[in-house]
Amino acid sequence: MENNKIVSVNPHIYAPDTTTTIMRDVVLALVPAVIASVLFFGPRALLVEAVCIAVAVLCEWGFEKICKRPNTIGDFSAVVTGLLLALNLPVSIPIWQAAFGAFVAIVVVKQLFGGIGMNFANPAITARIVMLVAFGSAMTTWTAPAFADATSSATPLSIIAGINGVTAGTHTADELPSLVQMFLGARGGSLGETSCLALLLGGIYLIWRKVISWHTPVAFIATVFVLTALLGQQPLYQVMAGGLFIGAFFMATDYTTSPPTPKGKIVFGIGCGLLTVCIRVWGNYPEGVSFSILLMNILNPFICNLTRTKPFGGVEA
Amino acid sequence: MKNNKLAILTNGIIKENPILVLILGTCPFLAVTTQASNAIGMGAAVTFVLLCSNVMISLLRNVISDKVRIPCYIVVIASFVTLVQMVVKAYFSALDTALGLYLPLIVVNCIILGRAEMFANKNGVLDSALDAIGMGVGYLLAMLIMASIREIFGAGTWFGMKIPVLADNNISIMTMAPGGFAVFGLLIAVVNKVSHGKAIKKKDFGCEGCPSAASCGQRGCERVQKEANA
Structure with missing residues (x-):
């Protein structure tokens, strides 16, 4: 039960922004990049993005379930992390490696440090670097884009x-x-x-x-x-x-x-x-x-x- | 009394695991755990040295003057390490190459000096021996788990045997230093989770369990701490 009659300290500024609206805006802002990736690298780009997002959301849900923490998959932050990670991978990346990256991003970098707002480094960036060191050749095998x-x-x-x-x-x-x-x-x-x-x-x-x-x-x-x-x-x-x-x-x-x-x-x-x-x-x-x-x-x-x-x-x- | 002895023996395995809870002797732990076989060798060597030095120091605990105890411990430990090193060099030359510098470095391994300072110089011979065995087994098990994880995922092998799917899909960062630190951190997190963070509670340890008690200028702090906790 929320007690709405508590008077908090000023300033009493109300802003409609929540984590959910901010993350939704970021997802929207990434739509052009997603379209461009499919245009240049073909439908497999969409597959990589889908896998990263799915694994990221799944890991967030699973870890919070295990640790009995409040469920935060509704705030889209895991979606943003997964999508950003996918956009940082080459199109030819093996699917299991992409899934591993999403796991590292959400579980190791984000949830182990306390979840959203507590991570010391950007999960997507850190996961990308872990993958770059772990899968050196797969991460630097580039595919020639269409229209080039x-x-x-x-x-x-x-x-x-x-x-x-x-x-x-x-x-x-x-x-x-x-x-x-x-x-x-x-x-x-x-x-x-x-x-x-x-x-x-x-x-x-x-x-x-x-x-x-x-x-x-x-x-x-x-x-x-x-x-x-x-x-x-x-x-x-x-x-x-x-x-x-x-x-x-x-x-x-x-x-x-x-x-x-x-x-x-x-x-x-x-x-x-x-x-x-x-x-x-x-x-x-x-x-x-x-x-x-x-x-x-x-x-x-x-x-x-x-x-x-x-x-x-x-x-x- | 029987129960007490059992508690001393099992203490080192999980509750006060030298690596995962006391965080002692991490340098060889990170360095040689790239292969499970190295971990067994290193674990066995440390356990042997720990057992011998704990027994010896416990025997000599009333002879050694408090002021010079650390040099005395080092002399005792170094003698046993030299012994181990000679045996390994003579009979296990492959292990000697794999462990390299980390074998003579057991002399300065914090676990051994820590147990001498924390336990052997205050307790009887039998208790000290049990403590050494418990700590040694705890160390060996932690080494084995860490090395298995790193070898299986990093190289796709276990004790040198190829594992079908993983050998072609190895995550090479696991065998490198960053992977070592990451797996180490995850293991500590798991132990904390399993023991509900109780393993690491400081007030259970006091100065007696503090690894830096010897060099700490405030040896009386235990009293202060107890008052603060009360």
């Missing part, structure tokens, strides 16, 4: 890494897709990361709905743009390549694992961008968005502490 002129199935970033001699590879600059192809998504890569257009639509929808603020994505993408320009790479290309858009709009803005204040969000975004560029340019991996977000997730408590806002009328601490 280039025959190569490698991601643009691994082609660039090959040209620069960072990794072994016999790629040439001719294999790189054009900027338009990059923007539309006709290139090798994970399911949901290729179409910048679809992700941009989703991101703008989220900002318009005030689900996320512009600070983190803009700081993240701008940092990558400026740093790659300074380092003599092609900035526009670097910004659109890899998982930067999905990372900046959907992963780095996770409420639990990123700072709440605008100042903190900007610091978080710049940190992500810095690490991404470092890994891309000097690291062994061609792509560094997921690692950078995970590392910044871990730094998040410190960023929160150092960017605390002064309460109105308060004294600087």
